[in-house]
Amino acid sequence: MQPARDPSLTSYYVTDAFYRELIASFADWQRDDRLITDAAERDRFRGLIEREARLLDQLDFDRWLAMYAPECIYWVPGTPDGGDPRREIAMSFDDRRRMEDRIYRLRTGYAWSQAPKSRTVRMIGNVEVFEEASANKRMVRSNFLIGEFRPDGVRFLSGWCGHRFVERDGRWEIEVRQVNLIDCDQNLRNPSIVI
Amino acid sequence: MLEKISTSSIRPASADLYDWDELVQEDRVHRLIYTDPAIFEAELTNIWGAVWVYLGHDSQIPNNNDYVTTRLGLRPIILLRDSQGKIRALFNRCTHRGTTLCRLERGNAFQFVCPYHGWSFLNTGKLRAVPWPDGYACDFKDAKFNVAQVPRVDSYRGFIFGTLNPDAPPLLDYLGGITGPIDEWLDRNPGGKVVVCEANRLKYKGNWKLAYDNSGDGYHVVFSHRSLLEMENRLADEANKGMSYYKGSPDSKAMYMRYTGNGHHFKDKRPNIEKRAGGLWAVEGPAPGSEHYEAEFRRRFGAKADDILDLAGSEPVNINVFPNLSLLGNHIQVFDPISVDETNVTWFGTRVVDADGTLGDALDEINALRMRTQEQFPNFGEVDDLANFEEIQRGLACLEDEWVYMHRGLGIPGRVKTDAKGEVTAPATDEAFMREYIHEWKRLMKASPSLVVQREV
Ligand code: FES
Ligand SMILES: [Fe+2]
Numbered sequence: 001m002q003p004a005r006d007p008s009l010t011s012y013y014v015t016d017a018f019y020r021e022l023i024a025s026f027a028d029w030q031r032d033d034r035l036i037t038d039a040a041e042r043d044r045f046r047g048l049i050e051r052e053a054r055l056l057d058q059l060d061f062d063r064w065l066a067m068y069a070p071e072c073i074y075w076v077p078g079t080p081d082g083g084d085p086r087r088e089i090a091m092s093f094d095d096r097r098r099m100e101d102r103i104y105r106l107r108t109g110y111a112w113s114q115a116p117k118s119r120t121v122r123m124i125g126n127v128e129v130f131e132e133a134s135a136n137k138r139m140v141r142s143n144f145l146i147g148e149f150r151p152d153g154v155r156f157l158s159g160w161c162g163h164r165f166v167e168r169d170g171r172w173e174i175e176v177r178q179v180n181l182i183d184c185d186q187n188l189r190n191p192s193i194v195i
Numbered sequence: 196m197l198e199k200i201s202t203s204s205i206r207p208a209s210a211d212l213y214d215w216d217e218l219v220q221e222d223r224v225h226r227l228i229y230t231d232p233a234i235f236e237a238e239l240t241n242i243w244g245a246v247w248v249y250l251g252h253d254s255q256i257p258n259n260n261d262y263v264t265t266r267l268g269l270r271p272i273i274l275l276r277d278s279q280g281k282i283r284a285l286f287n288r289c290t291h292r293g294t295t296l297c298r299l300e301r302g303n304a305f306q307f308v309c310p311y312h313g314w315s316f317l318n319t320g321k322l323r324a325v326p327w328p329d330g331y332a333c334d335f336k337d338a339k340f341n342v343a344q345v346p347r348v349d350s351y352r353g354f355i356f357g358t359l360n361p362d363a364p365p366l367l368d369y370l371g372g373i374t375g376p377i378d379e380w381l382d383r384n385p386g387g388k389v390v391v392c393e394a395n396r397l398k399y400k401g402n403w404k405l406a407y408d409n410s411g412d413g414y415h416v417v418f419s420h421r422s423l424l425e426m427e428n429r430l431a432d433e434a435n436k437g438m439s440y441y442k443g444s445p446d447s448k449a450m451y452m453r454y455t456g457n458g459h460h461f462k463d464k465r466p467n468i469e470k471r472a473g474g475l476w477a478v479e480g481p482a483p484g485s486e487h488y489e490a491e492f493r494r495r496f497g498a499k500a501d502d503i504l505d506l507a508g509s510e511p512v513n514i515n516v517f518p519n520l521s522l523l524g525n526h527i528q529v530f531d532p533i534s535v536d537e538t539n540v541t542w543f544g545t546r547v548v549d550a551d552g553t554l555g556d557a558l559d560e561i562n563a564l565r566m567r568t569q570e571q572f573p574n575f576g577e578v579d580d581l582a583n584f585e586e587i588q589r590g591l592a593c594l595e596d597e598w599v600y601m602h603r604g605l606g607i608p609g610r611v612k613t614d615a616k617g618e619v620t621a622p623a624t625d626e627a628f629m630r631e632y633i634h635e636w637k638r639l640m641k642a643s644p645s646l647v648v649q650r651e652v
Contacts, residue, residue, distance in 0.1 A: 009430060014484035014567075015491075016560050073483075078393045086563035088393040089544030092574055093567060095483035101426050105575050110421035113578035152400075185300075187398040187531075187539040192578040 003070050007096040013071040014095050019086050022073065025132065026082055026162060026178060029139045034130040036138070045140045046127040048172060049163060053122035053144070056194055061103040064194075065096075069166055069173040074099050076179045076195055091184060091191065102194065113192035119149040120193060126160075136167040137175070148193065157195060158182055212237055219637040221630070222602035226591045228633075229402040229599070235535035237640065242518055243268030244359040245644035246458075247369045249520035249529060250274050250284055250345075252543070253353040254390040255301070260318060263301045266531060267345065267357060273297050274355065277318045278305050284345035284357045285320050286648065296342070307342075320344050321651040343648035352381055353388070354520070354527075359646035372455030372618055376463070376514045380522050383510060386550020391527065392566070395542040395573035399581040401588035403518075403532040406540055407632065409580060410515040410523075411452050411462045413623035414603060416441040419583055423576040427480030436480040437509075440467040446622035450511075453628075454619040458517025458635040460628035465511050473501030475508030482507075482567040488560055495557065503557065506547055507564040509572070517632060525569050536588055540581065542573045601629040 005012050036042070048067070055064040076091040077083055085093050094102060105111050123145040130139040139162060146157040159181040166175045179195045181188075212233055218225040228234055248267055251274045255263045262275035264287060271287035273296070287295045289309040296307040296316065306323055308315040315323040320342035322335055345357040349366040351374065356366055363369060370377070381387045399406075409415065416438050417424065424442070428434040440448055449466030468474050476489075488507075492500035509524035521528040531539040546562040547554070554561060591599075604610050604625030611621040621627040 010486045011481065011483050012487045012490075014563075015487050016563070019563060078395065083393065085566060086559050087546060087566070089395060089542075089566055089569055090393075091395060091570075093483060093570060097430075097481055098483055098567075101429075101481070101575070104429055105422045105426040108422040108425050110425065111579060112419065112422070113582040115582075185393075185396070187396040187541060189398045189400065190578060190581065191397070192582075 007071050008100055009097065011095050011097050014073075016086075022176065023082075023084060025139075025164065026176070029130055029132070029162070030128070030141055031130070034139075036129040036131060041138075042127060042129050044172070045129050045138065045163070045165065046124070046142075048165070048174075049127060049140065049142050049161070050124050052174070053124050057120050057122055059106075059117065061106075061194075065099060065103070067174050068096070068099070069168065069175045070096065072096050072099070072174060073176045074102075074179075074194075075176060076181065077184055079185050080180065080182075082178065082180070091181075092195075111192070113190050116151065118193050121147045123147075132164065134166075138165045138172075139163070140165060146193075146195070150190070155189075159184070215637045215641050219633055222605055223598045223600045224633055226594075226597050226599060228636075229404060229588065230535065230591050232535045234640075235402070235532070238532075239268040239270075240646060241640050241642060241644060242636065243270075243532070244646045245363065245639060245642065246360070246518065247347075247349075247356040247358045247363060247366050248518065249516060250348070250355045250357050252391045252527060253350065253355065256282070258303065260303045260305050261301075262297065262304060262318070264297055264299065267359070268532065271295055272345070272357075273307070275318050279319075281319075282348055282350065282355060283318070283320065284348050284355075285318075286343040286345075288343065289314060289316075290322070290340050290342060291325075316342050319651050338650045338652040341650040341652070343650055346647055346649040352377065359648065360644050361647055362644065369457055370459070370516065371457055372616065373459035373461060373514060373516055376461045376512060377516075377522065380510060380512060380514055384506065384545075384547045385554065386548060388548050388550055389525070389527075389545035390548060391543045392546045392562075393544055395544070395570065395577075397540045397542070397573065397577060397581060398533070398538065399540065399584050400537055401581075401584040402536055403530050403538040404633075404636075405584040405587055406530045406538060407515070407518065408601070408629050409584070410521050411460045411513050411628045412626070413441065413445060413450070413452065413462060414626065415580070415583070416445075419580050420576050422579060423572075426575060427571070430481060435478050437478065438464070438511075439478070440464065441623070445624050448623065450623045452621050452623055452625060454631040456617060458632040460515050460632065462513035462515075462623065462628075463511075464513075464623070468511055471501075472498075473504060475510070476501065476504035479508045479568055480571060482564065482571060484564055484567060488564045491560065492557065499553070503554065503561055504564075506561055507568050509568060515628075517635065524572060525565060526572075538584075540577070542569075542577065544569045601626040601633070605630065 074094040078091045124142050126143040128141045132139050143160045162178040164176040165172045256276045262273050265272050273285045273287045291314050294311045313326045317323050322340045348357045427436045450464040452462045454460045492503050514522040519530045525545050527543040529541045549558045604621050604627050611627050613619050
């Protein structure tokens with residue numbers, strides 16, 4: 001379903017109801033009784049997450065954004081349990097417009113924290129697919145390890161992602177990506193890449 | 196009851212380290228003040244021990260027995276509200292062999308049991324029990340076995356400070372003229388209150404003073420934050436979002452900077468904003484949910500909606516309390532040194548409370564919007580400043596190029612004004628506040644403070 005208003009330009013979908021649904025959906029979803037073990041299905045989502053990782057490593061932000069549903073969230077919590085983003089600051093909580101802001105900024109040529117740009121390589125593993133309350137949605141957990149090179153060396157960022165996928169016109173799109181750094185509640189140096 | 200025990204003779208001889216007048220001159224400072232480990236070491240006593248240092252906020256320890264762990268310079272501290280409700284800052288250090296007593300960042304505990312040999316301490320700092328006491332000939336009632344604590348802990352409207360210096364002035368005198376801006380910053384929120392609600396936590400490889408130098412710097416804004424300014428105005432009809440008023444000729448604008456003494460200073464950008472309800476919201480950049488919440492509040496609250504929306508707008512001030520606290524936008528920013536060339540910068544978010552019942556069921560909604568506006572600057576602005584601080588630290592490795600200049604506005608007749616109270620006012624891009632605070636820093640580095648800790652008796 002195409003939204004009534006263009007979410008690249010205005011933000012009408014981040015509402016109280018939206019937050020409530022999001023928090024409920026990201027609580028208690030990684031459960032054995034919801035696990036989908038079908039190999040083909042698991043492979044489909046593994047492929048999508050690996051493609052996303054490659055596009056981010058290649059800084060191919062247009063194709064990266066195109067993997068997302070029009071009304072989407074990129075969420076990097078600042079606490080290990082995710083917290084309540086209505087009442088707590090997150091490291092990042094971007095709607096589509098702010099995701100586009102993020103990319104716009106990186107492309108201005110004046111984003112000093114990314115001058116020169118980091119080189120990254122992302123390893124994705126431990127992909128598990130879970131049912132969601134709606135039949136046309138899936139929750140996917142994956143672990144990641146990002147090697148990031150900046151002129152003074154390589155560092156590693158690690159954690160796990162919770163993706164919520166939605167099927168739209170036969171295509172699986174990312175509706176929410178929650179990025180859980182294992183050290184998300186610690187002081188981090190230059191967190192200016194898309195994680 | 197508390198007994199004062201002097202820490203005696205552990206103080207580095209900082210006063211004799213250097214010719215401080217040579218390192219800090221009228222228009223410039225020497226690179227060593229940012230790069231020398233010996234100066235950093237001396238600062239741990241002469242600055243971080245000797246002046247009132249911000250430790251935390253009331254709302255982080257609302258109930259009896261609540262604690263958070265923090266630091267005073269490099270000293271690990273447990274900031275807590277004890278079982279009787281008294282706020283204390285205990286050294287996080289067992290009196291037996293020195294291990295830290297508490298390893299969590301927050302919690303609620305009436306006692307701390309040392310993980311190493313099991314000595315237990317009440318949250319007043321008093322030793323409660325030691326295992327197998329019959330193996331000791333000493334009297335454990337001796338105060339020296341109680342946990343050392345910061346002898347002076349005081350707070351101003353929720354902001355908790357501590358100092359090890361018995362000769363420091365009372366907190367209120369130390370804060371002096373900066374309390375006016377702090378009051379105004381608080382009083383725009385319902386009930387004059389805010390609650391700390393997590394943080395954007397950053398760090399950079401650079402000296403802590405680079406952050407304090409920057410805290411009131413109006414000169415860097417359009418350059419260091421160019422990517423942010425372009426970003427937040429990319430969709431605007433009129434490019435007036437965020438700190439756009441720094442474009443063109445910022446020194447002719449109504450904003451100003453004021454140095455209020457003791458190292459504190461204040462950048463007031465409010466005069467640039469239309470003085471009306473909704474004036475602040477009108478220049479806030481786009482945030483997740485902006486249009487929805489604006490429409491929703493206007494529908495439900497009518498004319499009052501503008502006041503509510505302004506609570507999500509970033510208050511255009513920088514209130515900098517030496518050495519480690521900065522109130523800006525809606526953030527409580529804290530500078531925390533780790534070493535001579537590494538510093539944590541933590542941007543604590545704040546939410547509002549419905550103190551007078553005017554927000555009602557809109558409380559979560561206005562806070563949700565306020566969280567999203569607060570995430571903007573650390574994500575898209577601060578990261579670029581921190582990159583520049585790191586590059587200063589790299590540049591200062593040039594040993595033979597010794598001087599760092601902070602002389603903008605110096606020597607121009609009539610430009611920098613000092614009033615009867617000694618407060619200094621200058622145009623927004625002037626470095627007058629840097630010159631003032633670094634001279635205060637010099638005065639402190641020349642001093643020989645005698646620091647003490649206290650223990651319960
Ligand atoms: S070090 Fe704490 S009980 Fe021994
Ligand atoms: Fe800045």
